[in-house]
Amino acid sequence: MNKIPRNEHPRPDFRRDNWLTLNGEWDFSIGSDTFNRKILVPFACESALSGIGDTGLHAVVWYRRTFAVPEKMRGQCLLLHFGAVDYRCSVWVNGTLVKTHTGGQSSFSADITAAVRGTEQNSIVVKAEDDPLDLEQPRGKQFWEEQPRSIFYTRTTGIWQSVWLEAAAETRLDSVRITPLFDEEAVRFEYALCGREDAALKAEISFGGRPVACATVQANGKKGVFAVSVQPQAASAWNFYEDLAWTPEKPRLFEVRFSVYAGGQCTDVVNSYFGMRKVSVENGTFLLNNRPYFQKLVLDQGYWPQSLMTAPTDDAFVQDLQRIREMGFNGLRMHQKAEDPRFYYHADRLGLLVWGEIGSAYQYSAAYAQRWYSEWAECVLRDCGHPCIVTWVPLNESWGVQEIRTDRMQQAHSMAACWMTKSLDGTRPVVDNDGWEHTCGDLLTIHDYESDPAVLRARYASAESILRSAPGGKSLYAQGFAYQGQPILVTEFGGICFAGGTDGWGYSHDSDPQKYAQHIAALMAELRQSPQVQGYCYTQLCDIETEQNGLLTYDRKPKVDPALIRRANEG
Numbered sequence: 365m366n367k368i369p370r371n372e373h374p375r376p377d378f379r380r381d382n383w384l385t386l387n388g389e390w391d392f393s394i395g396s397d398t399f400n401r402k403i404l405v406p407f408a409c410e411s412a413l414s415g416i417g418d419t420g421l422h423a424v425v426w427y428r429r430t431f432a433v434p435e436k437m438r439g440q441c442l443l444l445h446f447g448a449v450d451y452r453c454s455v456w457v458n459g460t461l462v463k464t465h466t467g468g469q470s471s472f473s474a475d476i477t478a479a480v481r482g483t484e485q486n487s488i489v490v491k492a493e494d495d496p497l498d499l500e501q502p503r504g505k506q507f508w509e510e511q512p513r514s515i516f517y518t519r520t521t522g523i524w525q526s527v528w529l530e531a532a533a534e535t536r537l538d539s540v541r542i543t544p545l546f547d548e549e550a551v552r553f554e555y556a557l558c559g560r561e562d563a564a565l566k567a568e569i570s571f572g573g574r575p576v577a578c579a580t581v582q583a584n585g586k587k588g589v590f591a592v593s594v595q596p597q598a599a600s601a602w603n604f605y606e607d608l609a610w611t612p613e614k615p616r617l618f619e620v621r622f623s624v625y626a627g628g629q630c631t632d633v634v635n636s637y638f639g640m641r642k643v644s645v646e647n648g649t650f651l652l653n654n655r656p657y658f659q660k661l662v663l664d665q666g667y668w669p670q671s672l673m674t675a676p677t678d679d680a681f682v683q684d685l686q687r688i689r690e691m692g693f694n695g696l697r698m699h700q701k702a703e704d705p706r707f708y709y710h711a712d713r714l715g716l717l718v719w720g721e722i723g724s725a726y727q728y729s730a731a732y733a734q735r736w737y738s739e740w741a742e743c744v745l746r747d748c749g750h751p752c753i754v755t756w757v758p759l760n761e762s763w764g765v766q767e768i769r770t771d772r773m774q775q776a777h778s779m780a781a782c783w784m785t786k787s788l789d790g791t792r793p794v795v796d797n798d799g800w801e802h803t804c805g806d807l808l809t810i811h812d813y814e815s816d817p818a819v820l821r822a823r824y825a826s827a828e829s830i831l832r833s834a835p836g837g838k839s840l841y842a843q844g845f846a847y848q849g850q851p852i853l854v855t856e857f858g859g860i861c862f863a864g865g866t867d868g869w870g871y872s873h874d875s876d877p878q879k880y881a882q883h884i885a886a887l888m889a890e891l892r893q894s895p896q897v898q899g900y901c902y903t904q905l906c907d908i909e910t911e912q913n914g915l916l917t918y919d920r921k922p923k924v925d926p927a928l929i930r931r932a933n934e935g
Contacts, residue, residue: 372678374447374526376709377749378540379635382436386488386527391428394418397491399428405527406447406674408520413671421497421510425522427490433480437531442480444488445473447525447704451494451501458487467739468494468502469702469722471525471746492522500732502739502764504700504723505665512909514869517665520673525704535559536632537622542749543791546642546653549595549604551618557586560626568621569594571608576618580625594618594640609653610639610751612694615715617751639712639751643792645806650793650851650898652717652754658892659717659899660933661695662688662915663856666703667908669918673701681707683920685714688905691915691926692933695752697855697901700724700760702743711752719755719795719855719901720747724763728774732764740781741788748789756785756792761799761811768801769842778803778842798855800838803845810835811856813903815872817886820857824894827852851898854891858884859903859913862923868912871903881924884915885932892935 371385392403407414409425433442444457450468454461458481463474480486495501496519497508507516541554557563566580569592579592595604602608610616617637624632644651651657664684668676675681681704688696695717698707702722711718722740725732740758747753758781759765765774782796782804796805812835814820823833831840831847841847861870862880874880884902891900906914915929916922 372706374445374528375705377636377705380530380532380633382440382531384431384434384437384529386429386431386529389429392416393426394422395424397426397428397489399426403427405429405523406525407671408450408522408524408674410518410520411670411672411674413674413676419510419518421519422521423493423495425492425494427492427523428487430485430487431529432485433483437529438483440531441475441477441534441536443473443530443532444476445471445526445528445530446523447471447527448702449490449492449523449525450520451492451503453490453492453522456487456489466735467742468520469504470739470742471705472742490523494519494521496521499727500725500729500735502723502725502732502736505667506723515911517667517909517911518672524672524674533559533624533631535563535624535626537565537624537634540622540634540636541745542620542636542638544638544640544642544751545591546609546640548591548593549608549640550591550593551620551638551640552589552591554589555587555622557583557624559586559624559631561586563624563626563631566623566625567592568623570619570621571616604640605653608640610641610712610715611652612715612717615639615713615751617713636749637712638749641751643754645793645851648849648851650807650853656898659695659853659901660693661697661717661719661855661899661901662691662693663699663901663904664688664696665699665904665906665908666701666707667918675704675707678706681710682714684905685710685716687916687920687922687926688716689714690930692930693902695719695754696905697721697757699904702747705747705750708747708750708752712750716752717754718750718752719757720744720753721757721760721798724760726763726766728765728767728771728777733777736764736781737784741784744785744788748791754792755795755807756789757795757798758782758785759795759797762797762801765797768797768803769839775803775842775844795855797842800836800840801842802840803842806850808840808847808850808852809855810840810852811838812836812854813857813859813871815860815883815887817890820887820890821894824854824891824897827896830896852896853899853901854897855899855901856903857891857900858887860884861912868907868910870911870913877924881928881932884929888932889935 391399409416457479793806799811859871906916
């Protein structure tokens with residue numbers, strides 16, 4: 365089996381030093397717990413890199429492996445973490461059920477201390493259930509037919525993100541939420557501790573290797589909130605916006621070290637980071653750090669030929685993000701997928717805006733809604749500390765709410781999704797239903813695959829002409845709802861197929877590379893020059909399976925010189 369290590373720390377925003385990757389070879393079986401095959405975790409069994417490559421319809425898969433507790437972890441609490449398991453799973457350690465979890469894109473953990481057998485070999489068994497035909501299950505682009513077709517791709521079943529073991533003291537930092545207070549030039553920490561009642565939490569902030577601030581608070585019931593100024597000493601030497609703020613052009617990050625104390629002893633240390641930036645909508649304008657900001661995004665599906673939804677290596681994330689920057693985009697829309705936290709970490713440090721999304725279901729029911737609320741909440745709470753994420757997109761193109769235009773229950777779900785997201789994170793705009801049939805979101809986002817630049821010029825000449833339009837035959841608003849002056853962005857357009865003679869499809873087609881680049885530039889120019897449009901998102905970064913409308917091939921080779929796309933973005 366091809367052994368490709370994925371040994372980087374899975375959560376750069378919540379790092380303890382004492383951890384052990386459990387990625388690698390596991391026993392595996394499909395259907396029943398015979399464990400008659402080997403699989404390379406974290407790659408799904410449908411992928412080639414897993415060593416299985418079985419793209420059939422699988423409802424149940426099983427995993428098993430053993431581990432010995434390293435000496436440096438003994439005598440401490442042992443936490444077992446899963447980045448993501450699609451879709452419903454049960455986890456046993458030495459025969460003891462330690463966790464059940466539902467949601468194929470959110471992370472989960474279990475304290476397995478009581479189930480572990482000291483220095484002996486310990487067994488982990490995972491049962492993953494993923495009904496490929498259940499259209500009420502959030503699934504994104506994973507197709508319910510055997511072969512990929514149209515906009516749908518090969519499925520992902522079971523473990524598809526990292527698995528790791530972590531040692532920590534009983535008195536430790538359980539969670540922390542970091543929120544930049546841009547206007548106050550401060551940062552807020554909302555924390556939860558577990559263990560002793562007399563614990564204290566210390567936060568040490570540094571910037572560029574230099575100490576900025578230090579604060580210590582008593583837990584007082586194990587939960588609390590406190591704020592700390594991030595303006596360095598000798599502040600007169602600093603311009604806050606120019607020297608300290610996070611932007612795609614200058615993605616500055618502050619480092620923070622959390623230490624937990626009990627009985628005069630340090631019991632836990634966690635390292636994290638944050639960026640000082642603010643996203644807001646004021647008077648119909650999208651603002652980044654209180655300044656208007658035009659977003660030039662590209663649609664990213666997050667698929668790879670040999671590994672599907674799992675990046676083959678950590679460098680694959682970096683290479684994609686660097687290519688996006690090279691082509692002149694300042695951000696991306698991660699489409700129909702809650703991505704691995706390491707992806708957001710690299711976007712934080714490299715400087716790209718990200719619209720955070722989740723895979724949709726395709727049929728509405730109360731059961732779907734209940735599933736969706738739980739999984740979306742877990743993803744938002746996990747990822748809300750990343751400065752790169754500037755917008756939340758709970759729903760897309762009425763997927764899962766196909767009758768939203770007239771159905772009051774589905775309209776209520778869209779509104780509930782929007783307001784629920786705001787109740788979890790009030791620091792970012794929320795798009796209620798990206799593309800069309802909007803209800804109550806903070807932005808009017810439109811999907812428009814018109815291939816004629818002149819038609820785009822006329823359509824986006826004024827707010828009136830935009831609101832009269834119905835790209836793709838879809839109403840911009842559901843019945844009973846209307847435009848309230850929100851910023852307008854075209855969040856899907858282009859999708860031009862230039863496949864070099866191979867089979868595949870796009871929303872329009874060019875056969876000559878020069879005409880292809882000119883066509884992209886003309887479409888971008890019309891949107892950029894519109895007095896109403898405040899950003900766009902080009903479809904898409906790369907080809908995927910039968911979909912051949914990427915700027916790159918599926919294996920990430922540019923179809924034309926990336927400098928041509930950069931010039932198109934810059935105008």
